[in-house]
Amino acid sequence: MYSTVHTTNQAIQAISVLAREIEKNAQSDGDFTTAIPGLSLHRRKTPTEPLHCIFNLGLGVVVQGNKQALLGDEVITYGPGHSMLTSIELPVISRVTRASAQEPLLGLMLTLDSQEILQVATEMKLPAPARGTVFRPLSIERLDERLTRDLIRLLELHDQPELVALLAPLIKREIIIRLVAGPHGPQLQHLVADGSPSQQISKAVTWLKQNFAQPLQVDELAARVHMSPSTFRQHFRAITSTSPLQYQKQLRLQAARQLMLNQNLDAANASGQVGYESASQFSREYGRLFGAPPLQDVRRIRLAEARIG
Structure with a gap:
């Protein structure tokens, strides 16, 4: 179980902007690849049946609706205000638990590169995780405003396709830096230690x-x-x-x-x-x-x- 996530007004507003960007590029039910390498968008208007799948190393965000992941015997629920980091590829059972035609589930998945995470962690010279810190291959943390704004900037590149090749890698690196320096950091540091x-x-x-x-x-x-x-x-x-x-x-x-x-x-x-x-x-x-x-x-x-x- 995870405690309720408390978000600031600015973070809530940023999540609303991100939801509009996702909806603009995912106008019907389905999973959509994008011109940005590693970024996919997801929309569902009804709850779904449990689905066996592999979660890849990456960041998952739901900005509207709710999802649930079953990892072994652990049930993990997440929705607006949460960021989900999968720091190792995992077999899970996933399903959408809250979605409607009026408020469809809207989310994104950004796959990450372990070598780039290692490079960022090395350059930042962060201390190793505290002794006794438990490694969680799937972690849920608060989606803060800065990380949300970075994701918005990444999605806004859809309107500037000529800049994707130049700017997308820079924004993705910034996202990795924020993840390594933020609440998800100890899990990523375990991964590269x-x-x-x-x-x-x-x-x-x-x-x-x-x-x-x-x-x-x-x-x-x-x-x-x-x-x-x-x-x-x-x-x-x-x-x-x-x-x-x-x-x-x-x-x-x-x-x-x-x-x-x-x-x-x-x-x-x-x-x-x-x-x-x-x-x-x-x-x-x-x-x-x-x-x-x-x-x-x-x-x-x-x-x-x-x-x-």
């Missing part, structure tokens, strides 16, 4: 994302990040709320789902491409994760998208 468990698990997660179709030997992955197998398993579960094998399974199933949706592959071909040797095992595990067999799930998604369109 040399030799910290969170940094080692982050490296393991990066390897899994790049090699999820390969057979996984957990002991070899532990050795790759210089941890004993037992310590590796302990820290991996503590940080991601799942085991390495279950994490790989979610990556495979998410990737197969996208292959079927975006490339019109059938279940047998999609399962083979993501590393499954047994099509029947793929169908069983797919149904357990997404609540329906592959063909039925894909049809359901396409029908929902058609209704939105």
Whole structure:
């Protein structure tokens, strides 16, 4: 549970301006990529069913409506006045809990680069997190006015496309600086602290994302990040709320789902491409994760998208 977020009048006004900028560029239900690398916009006019997904390293902001994320056994609710930082890629169950045609959910996601975070943290020469500080891979903090204004400036570049290549990297760097220096800072410092468990698990997660179709030997992955197998398993579960094998399974199933949706592959071909040797095992595990067999799930998604369109 998180305490109620108290915002100043200036912060509330800035959130209203950000909401107008998002609505201007997301005028119907859906998820919208933008000309700004790493920035996507999101709009929903009704609450949604729980959705299994992977939250990437990045900053999530909801300026209207409410969302909920289930990470392991922890339920995290956030909405206007909150900023959500995911400091390591996480398998979560996400859903919109408050939205209407009159007040649709409006939000954005800005993915971040771990190397740029490391560079900023190094240049700022901030002290390491206090001993005993608990690393939270998904943290919720107050959305302050300065950070909100930076996000507004980023969105306003839609009206100046010729300046995106020059200004977007500068504004994104400023956002990272504010995150590292602000309430989210201890979590990011854990992420980049040399030799910290969170940094080692982050490296393991990066390897899994790049090699999820390969057979996984957990002991070899532990050795790759210089941890004993037992310590590796302990820290991996503590940080991601799942085991390495279950994490790989979610990556495979998410990737197969996208292959079927975006490339019109059938279940047998999609399962083979993501590393499954047994099509029947793929169908069983797919149904357990997404609540329906592959063909039925894909049809359901396409029908929902058609209704939105």
